[in-house]
Amino acid sequence: MEIKALAICGSLRKDSYNRKLLALAKKIVADMDMECAELDLKKLDIPMYDGDIQEKGLPKSVLAAKKEIENCDLLLIASPEYNNSVSGVLKNLIDWASRGNNSFDGKVAAIFGASMGQFGTVRGQLHLRQILAYLNVLIVAQPQVYVWSCDKAFNSDGTLIDAKTADLLKQLIAGSVALVKCKK
Amino acid sequence: MEIKALAICGSLRKDSYNRKLLALAKKIVADMDMECAELDLKKLDIPMYDGDIQEKGLPKSVLAAKKEIENCDLLLIASPEYNNSVSGVLKNLIDWASRGNNSFDGKVAAIFGASMGQFGTVRGQLHLRQILAYLNVLIVAQPQVYVWSCDKAFNSDGTLIDAKTADLLKQLIAGSVALVKCKK
Amino acid sequence: MEIKALAICGSLRKDSYNRKLLALAKKIVADMDMECAELDLKKLDIPMYDGDIQEKGLPKSVLAAKKEIENCDLLLIASPEYNNSVSGVLKNLIDWASRGNNSFDGKVAAIFGASMGQFGTVRGQLHLRQILAYLNVLIVAQPQVYVWSCDKAFNSDGTLIDAKTADLLKQLIAGSVALVKCKK
Amino acid sequence: MEIKALAICGSLRKDSYNRKLLALAKKIVADMDMECAELDLKKLDIPMYDGDIQEKGLPKSVLAAKKEIENCDLLLIASPEYNNSVSGVLKNLIDWASRGNNSFDGKVAAIFGASMGQFGTVRGQLHLRQILAYLNVLIVAQPQVYVWSCDKAFNSDGTLIDAKTADLLKQLIAGSVALVKCKK
Numbered sequence: 001m002e003i004k005a006l007a008i009c010g011s012l013r014k015d016s017y018n019r020k021l022l023a024l025a026k027k028i029v030a031d032m033d034m035e036c037a038e039l040d041l042k043k044l045d046i047p048m049y050d051g052d053i054q055e056k057g058l059p060k061s062v063l064a065a066k067k068e069i070e071n072c073d074l075l076l077i078a079s080p081e082y083n084n085s086v087s088g089v090l091k092n093l094i095d096w097a098s099r100g101n102n103s104f105d106g107k108v109a110a111i112f113g114a115s116m117g118q119f120g121t122v123r124g125q126l127h128l129r130q131i132l133a134y135l136n137v138l139i140v141a142q143p144q145v146y147v148w149s150c151d152k153a154f155n156s157d158g159t160l161i162d163a164k165t166a167d168l169l170k171q172l173i174a175g176s177v178a179l180v181k182c183k184k
Numbered sequence: 185m186e187i188k189a190l191a192i193c194g195s196l197r198k199d200s201y202n203r204k205l206l207a208l209a210k211k212i213v214a215d216m217d218m219e220c221a222e223l224d225l226k227k228l229d230i231p232m233y234d235g236d237i238q239e240k241g242l243p244k245s246v247l248a249a250k251k252e253i254e255n256c257d258l259l260l261i262a263s264p265e266y267n268n269s270v271s272g273v274l275k276n277l278i279d280w281a282s283r284g285n286n287s288f289d290g291k292v293a294a295i296f297g298a299s300m301g302q303f304g305t306v307r308g309q310l311h312l313r314q315i316l317a318y319l320n321v322l323i324v325a326q327p328q329v330y331v332w333s334c335d336k337a338f339n340s341d342g343t344l345i346d347a348k349t350a351d352l353l354k355q356l357i358a359g360s361v362a363l364v365k366c367k368k
Numbered sequence: 369m370e371i372k373a374l375a376i377c378g379s380l381r382k383d384s385y386n387r388k389l390l391a392l393a394k395k396i397v398a399d400m401d402m403e404c405a406e407l408d409l410k411k412l413d414i415p416m417y418d419g420d421i422q423e424k425g426l427p428k429s430v431l432a433a434k435k436e437i438e439n440c441d442l443l444l445i446a447s448p449e450y451n452n453s454v455s456g457v458l459k460n461l462i463d464w465a466s467r468g469n470n471s472f473d474g475k476v477a478a479i480f481g482a483s484m485g486q487f488g489t490v491r492g493q494l495h496l497r498q499i500l501a502y503l504n505v506l507i508v509a510q511p512q513v514y515v516w517s518c519d520k521a522f523n524s525d526g527t528l529i530d531a532k533t534a535d536l537l538k539q540l541i542a543g544s545v546a547l548v549k550c551k552k
Numbered sequence: 553m554e555i556k557a558l559a560i561c562g563s564l565r566k567d568s569y570n571r572k573l574l575a576l577a578k579k580i581v582a583d584m585d586m587e588c589a590e591l592d593l594k595k596l597d598i599p600m601y602d603g604d605i606q607e608k609g610l611p612k613s614v615l616a617a618k619k620e621i622e623n624c625d626l627l628l629i630a631s632p633e634y635n636n637s638v639s640g641v642l643k644n645l646i647d648w649a650s651r652g653n654n655s656f657d658g659k660v661a662a663i664f665g666a667s668m669g670q671f672g673t674v675r676g677q678l679h680l681r682q683i684l685a686y687l688n689v690l691i692v693a694q695p696q697v698y699v700w701s702c703d704k705a706f707n708s709d710g711t712l713i714d715a716k717t718a719d720l721l722k723q724l725i726a727g728s729v730a731l732v733k734c735k736k
Contacts, residue, residue, distance in 0.1 A: 013235030042234070048273050049266070050226070051197030082233070084318040085269070085311060088276025089232050095266045095273075118700070119671055123678070127269055127311055129501065130494060134268040136510040141501040148670070182550030302516070303487055307494070310682060317681065320694040325685040332486070366734030381603030410602070416641050417634070418594070419565030450601070450647045452686040453637070453679055457600050457647075460640025495637055495679055502636040 003180050005029045005036040006072035010079040010090035010113075012042050017114040017150040020158055022078035024166070025110065028173050029076065036076070039068050041089060049095040062096045066103040073180045075109040075137070076173070081124030086131070094131060104135040108183065110176040112145035112169060114153065120146030138183070140175040143168040187364055189213045189220040190256035194263040194274035194297075196226045201298040201334040204342055206262035208350070209296065212357050213260065220260070223252050225273060233279040246280045250287040257364045259293040259321070260357070265308030270315070278315060288319040292367065294360040296329035296353060298337065304330030322367070324359040327352040371548050373397045373404040374440035378447040378458035378481075380410050385482040385518040388526055390446035392534070393480065396541050397444065404444070407436050409457060417463040430464045434471040441548045443477040443505070444541070449492030454499070462499060472503040476551065478544040480513035480537060482521065488514030506551070508543040511536040555732055557581045557588040558624035562631040562642035562665075564594050569666040569702040572710055574630035576718070577662065580725050581628065588628070591620050593641060601647040614648045618655040625732045627661040627689070628725070633676030638683070646683060656687040660735065662728040664697035664721060666705065672698030690735070692727040695720040 007026050011018045029036045044061045047053060058066070069075070079086050097103040111128055113121030125146070129139055145168050147153050153161055160166040191210050195202045213220045228245045231237065242250070253259070263270050281287040295312055297305030309330070313323055329352050331337050337345055344350040375394050379386045397404045412429045415421065426434070437443070447454050465471040479496055481489030493514070497507055513536050515521050521529055528534040559578050563570045581588045596613045599605060610618070621627070631638050649655040663680055665673030677698070681691055697720050699705050705713055712718040 011235065012232060016235065041232075046232075048196060048225075048230075048232070048276065049271065050273075051195065051200065082275075082279045083282055083315050085275065085315050087233065088272050088274075088279045089234075090272075091266075091269065091275045092232065092272025095271060098267055118698075119674055122671055122674060123314070126498060126675070126678075130307070130497075131267050131269050133497070133509040133512075138509050141506050142504040144501075146670075179550070182547070302514075303490055306487055306490060310491070310494075313682075313685070314678060317693040317696075322693050325690050326688040328685075330486075363734075366731075379603065380600060384603065409600075414600075416564060416593075416598075416600070416644065417639065418641075419563065419568065450643075451650055451683050453643065453683050455601065455647060456640050456642075456644025457602075458640075459634075459637065459643050460600065463634045463640045466635055491682070498675070499635050499637050 001181065001184055003034045003074060003177060004072045005034055005074045005076055006068055007036055007038040007076045009041070010077065010087040012089055016080065018078035018080045020154055021112060021114045021147055022076060023158060024160065024169060025076045025078065025112065025173060028170055032177065037068060037072065039065060041093060046093060046096060049092055054099055058100055065093060066097050069097055069103040073108065074176055075107055077109055077111045079111055079113040079121060079124055079128050081113060081115050081121040084123045085127045086124050098135055102135055104132065104137050106183070107137050108176050108179045109137045109139050110172050111139060112172065114147035114150035116150055118148055120148035122146055138179055140172065140179060143171050145169050145172050185365065185368055187218045187258060187361060188256045189218055189258045189260055190252055191220055191222040191260045193225070194261065194271040196273055200264070202262035202264045204338055205296060205298045205331060206260065207342060208344065208353060209260045209262070209294065209357060212354055216361065221252060221256065223249060225277060230277060230280060233276055238283055242284055249277060250281050253281055253287040257292065258360055259291055261293055261295045263295055263297040263305060263308055263312050265297060265299050265305040268307045269311045270308050282319055286319055288316065288321050290367070291321050292360050292363045293321045293323050294356050295323060296356065298331035298334035300334055302332055304332035306330055322363055324356065324363060327355050329353050329356050369549065369552055371402045371442060371545060372440045373402055373442045373444055374436055375404055375406040375444045377409070378445065378455040380457055384448065386446035386448045388522055389480060389482045389515060390444065391526060392528065392537060393444045393446065393478065393541060396538055400545065405436060405440065407433060409461060414461060414464060417460055422467055426468055433461060434465050437465055437471040441476065442544055443475055445477055445479045447479060447481040447489060447492055447496050449481060449483050449489040452491045453495045454492050466503055470503055472500065472505050475505050476544050476547045477505045477507050478540050479507060480540065482515035482518035484518055486516055488516035490514055506547055508540065508547060511539050513537050513540050553733065553736055555586045555626060555729060556624045557586055557626040557628055558620055559588055559590040559628045561593070562629065562639040564641055568632065570630035570632045572706055573664060573666045573699060574628060575710060576712065576721060577628045577630065577664065577725060580722055584729065589620060589624065591617060593645060598645060598648060601644055606651055610652055617645060618649050621649055621655040625660065626728055627659055629661055629663045631663060631665040631673060631676055631680050633665060633667050633673040636675045637679045638676050650687055654687055656684065656689050659689050660728050660731045661689045661691050662724050663691060664724065666699035666702035668702055670700055672700030674698055690731055692724065692731060695723050697721050697724050
C-alpha cells in the first residue's frame with residue numbers, strides 16, 4: 001500500500017523553526033519509503049477567506065491547495081503558536097479548504113510545533129486538535145511533540161539536540177502511519 | 185470621561201450575520217453617547233502574517249490597524265466561528281497587531297458571535313477569550329452572547345427577534361464599559 | 369475477535385439523562401454481540417483523590433475500577449456537563465485511575481453527553497477529549513454526539529426522539545469499534 | 553474598604569506544592585492588610601456531587617463551603633493540574649457550590665498553580681478560567697502564574713527561588729484586588 005504524505009508549515013517565514021521541524025518530519029517519512037509533497041503557502045498566496053469571493057468561485061490557489069490535501073493520506077503539520085493559538089495563516093488555509101467540500105475529511109494528521117517560549121506550542125496544538133477533529137481528521141492521542149526554546153533546540157545540521165524529542169517525532173509519525181493503514 | 189469604542193468584524197462578507205450583530209452593538213454604544221470607529225478589514229487588506237515581511241517593517245495597513253486599536257478603550261468584536269475556532273481573518277489581524285508592541289495591551293473587549301448552527305459560536309468564543317487573555321485584554325465573565333440559527337434570528341429592520349439575546353448584548357456592553365471606567 | 373466494552377456514567381443521579389443515553393449505547397453494543405460491563409460509581413464509592421491516601425496504597429474501590437478499565441477495549445462514557453466541563457465525579461475517577469499505572473493507556477473511547485441547555489455538553493466534551501488524549505485514549509474525530517434540551521429528548525421507552533442523533537450514536541460506536549479492531 | 557480573601561487548594565495532599573504556593577499568596581494578602589480565610593477541603597470532607605443527595609438538601613459541608621465562598625470578595629485558588637485539567641477535588645467543590653444559588657457569582661479570582669512537569673499547569677488553568685467565567689467569576693487577563701518543575705522551585709523557607717515568578721504572583725494579586733475594588 002502506498003501512503004502519500006503532505007507537509008504543511010503554519011509559518012511563512014523562510015527560516016522558521018517550524019519549517020526546520022517539518023524538514024525532520026519529511027526526512028522520517030522519506031526514510032519509511034513514503035512520498036511526501038509540500039504545500040508551499042508562500043508561493044500559493046491564498047487570499048484571506050471571504051464569502052463574497054467564494055460566491056464567485058473558489059480561487060485557483062485554493063483549488064490547488066484543496067487538490068493537494070485531497071490527494072494525500074497523511075498530513076504533517078508544523079504549527080507555530082501565535083497568541084495561544086494556531087497562526088492566522090494556517091487557520092485561513094483550513095477555513096478555505098473546508099469550503100465547497102471538506103478537503104480534510106477522513107485524513108490522518110501528525111501535528112507538532114516549535115516555539116521560543118517555555119511551553120512549546122502546547123496551547124496552539126490544543127486548538128489545532130479541536131479544529132481538525134471538527135473536520136473529521138484523526139490524530140493519535142500520544143505522543144504529543146513540543147519543541148520549546150526552539151532557538152537552542154537544533155544542531156547545525158538541522159537535527160534536534162534533544163534525542164528524546166527526536167524519538168517522539170518518530171513515534172508520532174509511526175503511530176500516524178499505522179492509523180492511515182488501518183483506515184485504508 | 186470619554187470612552188472610545190472600536191468595532192471589528194471577523195467576517196469579510198458584506199452581508200455577514202456577524203456584521204449585522206456588530207451593527208446592533210454599535211447602536212447600543214451610540215445610544216450611550218460613546219464614539220465608535222470601525223476597523224474595515226476588507227478595505228485595509230492586511231497581508232497574511234509573514235516574519236520576513238515584518239523584518240522589513242510593518243506594512244502600512246498593519247500600522248493603520250494598530251493605531252486604531254491603540255486609540256480605543258473598548259473593542260467590540262463580532263466573531264464568526266469557522267471550524268470550531270475564530271476566523272483566520274480575525275486571527276491574522278490579531279497576529280499582526282501583537283507584533284512590534286502589543287496593540288491590545290490593557291484593553292477591554294466585548295465579544296459576541298452569530299452562527300447558522302446550533303451552538304452559536306460557543307467554541308470559537310472560547311478560543312477568542314483565551315487568545316485575548318494572553319494579550320492582556322479583559323473580558324467580562326458574563327453575560328456571554330451567542331446567536332444561533334442566525335439566518336432566522338434577525339427582524340427585517342436588523343434587530344434581534346429574541347428579546348433575551350438583545351438584552352444580553354446590552355448587558356455585555358454595559359458591563360464592558362464599567363470595566364473600562366474602572367481601569368481608567 | 370472479542371471486544372469488551374465498559375460503560376461509565378459521569379453522573380451519580382439515579383434518573384440521570386446521561387444514564388439513559390448510556391443505556392442506549394449499551395444496547396447498541398449488545399446488538400453488535402459485544403460484552404459490556406458497567407462501572408457503577410455510586411456503588412464503588414471512590415474517595416476524593418488524595419496523595420496522602422495514595423501513599424498508603426490505592427484504595428480497594430480504586431483498584432477495582434482500575435481492573436475494570438484495564439480489562440476493557442472500549443470505553444463508553446456518558447458525560448454530563450457541569451459548569452462548562454466534565455463532572456467532578458468523572459474527573460476524580462480519571463485522576464485515581466491514572467495513578468500507579470495509567471489504566472486508560474491505549475484504550476479507545478466513545479464519548480457523548482446530554483444536557484438540559486442549548487449546547488448539549490459541547491464544552492464539557494472538549495475538555496474530556498483533551499483529558500483522555502493526554503492519557504493516550506483514542507477517540508474518533510467524528511461523529512460527535514450531543515443531546516440538548518434532554519428533558520424533551522427521550523421517548524417513554526428510553527429511545528431518542530431525534531432519529532438523526534440516534535443514528536449518530538450508532539455511527540460513533542461503530543467508528544470506535546473499528547478503531548479497536550485496528551489497534552488489536 | 554475591607555476586602556476578604558478566601559484561599560482554596562485544589563490538592564488534598566498535606567505537603568502539596570500548590571499548598572506551598574497558596575501560602576505565599578496568603579502572605580502577600582496579609583502584607584496588604586487584608587483578611588484571608590481558608591477553605592480546608594480535607595477537613596470539610598465534601599461528598600461527591602450527586603443529584604439524589606442534593607434533592608434531600610445540600611449537605612452541611614457543602615453549606616459551610618458555600619457560606620465561606622459567599623462571604624469573600626477574592627478567591628485565591630492554587631490549582632494542581634491532573635491529566636491536563638483541574639483536579640477532580642476542585643471540580644467537585646465547584647459543582648456543589650454552584651448548586652442552589654451560584655455561590656461564586658460576581659467574585660474575583662486569582663488563580664495559579666504548580667506542577668512537576670514542564671508546563672506548570674498551563675492547560676489546567678485554561679480549563680479553570682473557562683469554568684469560572686461560566687460562573688461569573690472575573691479573572692485578570694495577565695499576569696498568569698505558572699510554577700513548573702515545582703520540586704526544585706522553592707527555597708527551604710518556602711519562598712520561590714525564581715524572583716520573576718514571585719513578582720508575577722504579587723502582580724496577579726494586586727491586579728485582582730484592583731478588580732475587587734472596582735466592583736464594590
